[in-house]
Amino acid sequence: MPNTPQISRRELLRGAALVPVAGALAACATPASQPAPSSAAPAATSAANPFGVGDKPLEVWIFDGGFGQAYATDIHQPLFKSKYANVEIKHNSTKEITKVLQPRFAGGNPPEVIDNSGANFMDFGALSQDGQLQDLTPLLDAPSWDDPNVKVRDLLDPSVVEIGTYDGKFSVLGYVNYIHGIWYSQKVFDDNGWEIPKTWDAFLELCETIKKSGKMAPFTYAGKHPQYLYEPLLTMAAKIGGNDVLVNIDNLEDGAWTAEPMLTAAEKWAEVGAKYLMQGTAGLDHVQTQTAQNKMQVAMLPCGSWLENEQKSTTPEDFAYAMFPLPDVTSSDAMPYGTLHTQPGENFIVSAKSAHPQAGMEYLRAMLSKKAAGDFSELVTTVTTVKGASEGRDISPGVTSASKAVADAGENTLYYRWYTWYGPLNDEAKAATGQLMTGGLKPKAYLERIQKKADEIKNDSSITKYKR
Incomplete structure (x- = not known):
């Protein structure tokens, strides 16, 4: 490897706005001299609208990899729009998450929802350290999309919360059981x-x-x-x-x-x-x-x-x-x-410094409905982290084999987080x-x-x- 000067992570973060950097080494942050945009003033909250979603647009970026993007355009977004017809959804996809979105974070105008996955996902640790990740704890305590008597956290595999917690805050939602x-x-x-x-x-x-x-x-x-x-x-x-x-x-x-x-x-x-x-x-x-x-x-x-x-x-x-x-x-x-x-993967985040983070959290709440998760599982032949979402669904041979392996493993499962x-x-x-x-x-x-x-x-x- 060529010799490169040693710089601190904070210097790397602050320098992100000045030079384009590709790959997971590029951390994402708002430069110190760049004021963060003001978040949308929340609308009135209610059981049906627990985060106070307003009328501002919702920008969604999907990693266009093994699961494609049809699940977002054909399942998740129509479900969200069924309740929030006035919110414009700006859908985007890319195979290069860091390369495309790192400058957005550096410039102080990140999108609301990101499927931060793929070979070149953004550095979660750096994002957390720089205050870029929305605290999703209110999402866990919100009523589920399907049943107001059931909290979102009760639908999730417990490992989702454990692995998605940074600095004591749940801020990364693993949607798929890898x-x-x-x-x-x-x-x-x-x-x-x-x-x-x-x-x-x-x-x-x-x-x-x-x-x-x-x-x-x-x-x-x-x-x-x-x-x-x-x-x-x-x-x-x-x-x-x-x-x-x-x-x-x-x-x-x-x-x-x-x-x-x-x-x-x-x-x-x-x-x-x-x-x-x-x-x-x-x-x-x-x-x-x-x-x-x-x-x-x-x-x-x-x-x-x-x-x-x-x-x-x-x-x-x-x-x-x-x-x-x-x-x-x-x-x-x-x-x-x-x-x-x-372990949970296909990690979704909401940008804390985006213009409409309330809509971002509500989008995730829709994704975590049993219907959305079940339709996703059937469309892309995989298993989500939403409990029971695949029951009664037509699941493929490979997923059947993998699911059996998990059942056979019982408590003998492993994960790691350093990467x-x-x-x-x-x-x-x-x-x-x-x-x-x-x-x-x-x-x-x-x-x-x-x-x-x-x-x-x-x-x-x-x-x-x-x-x-």
Whole structure:
């Protein structure tokens, strides 16, 4: 990497208005010299209008990724308009959230609602530190859209509130239950007599069998977006050493990245990188690798439960998506077979300094109705964080498989938060993981590189620290 001058996070935030910056490293803030716009004076509140939505426009930005944007234009926005016909909705979408919206925050005129997702989502920690995130606690205590006798918080998986809380305030709404695992075609496995591996040795044996068959490559991942690979690496490390492996990483504990379970996991995945990757993986993005799987060019890849919908235009009708959890590394793993990484994702925020944040919160309240969440689940073949919203719905094979995996995991589920708390650490981990998988970094050096960045962040007093 080229040498770059070291600047504090606050300087980075304040400099955002002066230079265009792309990627998660770019934090978002209102420059000190730029006055924030005055928020809309709220209308009278009532049970039907708990936040006091007025007549000012509502600007919505959707990440145009695995779930597309039709759910917003065809489900959520018409539902909102059914109650607020006088509020103009300005709908927008982009694949580059930070690149497009970071200047808006820097300029002091952010939109109301943002689906802050994708490979280049905005740094939640920086947004929180700079007072850009609307406190959504009133949303939790508001009556639900469907039933005034039920509070919104009672519809949500409790992890949504826990993971969406920054500096003691609930400010990030995870709308989708992301379920991570190794994805494959049930048809391909059935046709070839390949069985789901429950141990790491069996996984390597399966990779070798597939490789020797000459039919397809054993494994791939989104080479241009290495977070797709650090996800199973971290999950494996936690499975080996227990949940504290991830808690220590989140909390910037000394040596958390270089702990023994992390080294074992890095060594295991480096071996996959050296022996079993589809040719050209490093230069491909998520859609290209996933499409290669649809074309029967590769057998397995790590992904989340948005995969099936993202690939619906290229998936053969009888492909039958399915997923399995990471295999046991040894019989002495701290967590049992079936342990999963699952946590709320597709994160929505309301801009505290937008012109009409009241409408932004009401838009989220509409999204959290059982009808909106159920229609969303059916349209984009996934599961939301709204309890029971998918009941009685026509759910796809992949989502059925992922949902069963979650049920089988029970309490043995994992999550981590460092990547949304510390954007620069996420950038460093992605870059280093790419090098690990191509042989550019050995496992020990890989972890030392990320640990160095974690230590820099820990020792930077300008960066707000978060704890689990």
